[in-house]
Amino acid sequence: MHIITRKHPTEAGMQFPDAKKELAAWYKIASKAEWRNFVEVRRTFKDTDAVDDYVIFNIRHNRYRLITIIHYQRQSAKGRWAEGRVFIRSVLTHEEYNNRKNWDKGVKRK
Numbered sequence: 001m002h003i004i005t006r007k008h009p010t011e012a013g014m015q016f017p018d019a020k021k022e023l024a025a026w027y028k029i030a031s032k033a034e035w036r037n038f039v040e041v042r043r044t045f046k047d048t049d050a051v052d053d054y055v056i057f058n059i060r061h062n063r064y065r066l067i068t069i070i071h072y073q074r075q076s077a078k079g080r081w082a083e084g085r086v087f088i089r090s091v092l093t094h095e096e097y098n099n100r101k102n103w104d105k106g107v108k109r110k
Contacts, residue, residue: 001030001031001032001033001034001035001070001073001083001084001085001086002031002083002084002085002086003027003030003031003085003086003088004085004086004087004088005087005088006027006088008088008089008090008091009023009024009026009027009066009088009091010023011091012064012091016060016064016091016093018060018063019059019060019063019064019091022059022060023059023066023091026045026057026059026066029044029045030044030086033084034073034081034084035070035072035073035084036072036073036074036084037072038050038055038070041055041070045057047062053069054067054068054069054089054103055068055069055070056068056097059091062094063093063094064091064092064093064094065091065092065093065094065096065097066088066090066091067088067089067090067091067092067097067103067104068086068087068088068089069086069087069089070084070085070086070087071084071085071086071087072084089103089104089105090102090103090104090105
């Protein structure tokens, strides 16, 4: 999967040091994944939820939420596979996640 953009998890790792390693691990795993649907995402990350067009990853045992939109790999009529894309919308605390208006805002800077 092609991850767009790495900026959000990197900034979130600086803002939330306790999540830095887990965000880096998520990035490493997701960038090597070849997901074709949400079921395949759930096989990789069991604590993932689909909410409307978003895929929500729990970070640090639900302390943080990684909000994404995923365009899954697709096979063309010619049989070629197009690389999927993960659009990172924001990394939020559990409390910030409860306000849906925050989902597309990126990482808040303190």
